Amino acid sequence: MIDGVRGALSIRHACSVLGVAxxxxxxxxKPTLPPAIDKDLELRIRALHKEHRDALGARGLSKELKIAGVFIGRHRMRSLIKTLNLATSTNLCALSSRHQAWSYGTEHTRSSL
Incomplete structure (x- = not known):
């Protein structure tokens, strides 16, 4: 009933007229389903994620796609990442031989100095 007068009345006013909270x-x-993921978009996101060694999160992926001409906000990207089960690698220092992992309480010396 309220859906029928939505354009003419606000929901607040329609509910007060009908005596409904x-x-x-x-x-x-009814809950709405999230929009389906385009297969081409899914492949682009997975390729970017792999290209950047699983280091990009929602903001980084949305920026990279924006450069490519695909405009997706970071909140939508966060939902897509969860849907696609993509995990972000947090310890990149351990993956690279050029970087040394730092921990507190120990001294590190640089051999190149």
Whole structure:
């Protein structure tokens, strides 16, 4: 009933006229499904993720796609990352031979000095 007058009245006003709490209106709504992921977009995200050694998160991936002409916000990218089960590697120092992993309480010397 309220959906029929949505354009003419606000939800608040329609609920007050009918004597229904707004929370009841929102509780009865059917949940919407997230939009399906385009297969081409999924392949691009996976390729970028792999190209950057699993180091890019939502912000980095959305920036890289923006450079390529695909505009996806970081919040949507965060949802896509969860949907695609992509994990971000957090310890890149251990992966690279050029970098030394630092820990507190130990002294490190550089051999090149």
């Amino acid at each position: 707004r929370s009841s209106f929102y509780a009865k709504r």
